[in-house]
Amino acid sequence: MPTTQIAPTSDPTLTKLLEVDSDLASQETQLTEQLEALQQNARDFRP
Known part of the structure; x- marks a missing residue:
């Protein structure tokens, strides 16, 4: 999710x-x- 830059605030x-x-x-x-x-490791261990 992109973050919105907000002007500095006090x-x-x-x-x-x-x-x-x-x-x-x-x-x-x-x-x-x-x-x-x-998840990739789990896929690698599946027969």
Whole structure:
């Protein structure tokens, strides 16, 4: 899912939410890559 760039803000709550959103997007990418690798490994072990 593409992220939308938002102009910097002085609202600390919004700033923190944007940081968390970015962190979660990074984790999603990493976990998706790991899942795909595991699925490939599972296919490789099937007879």
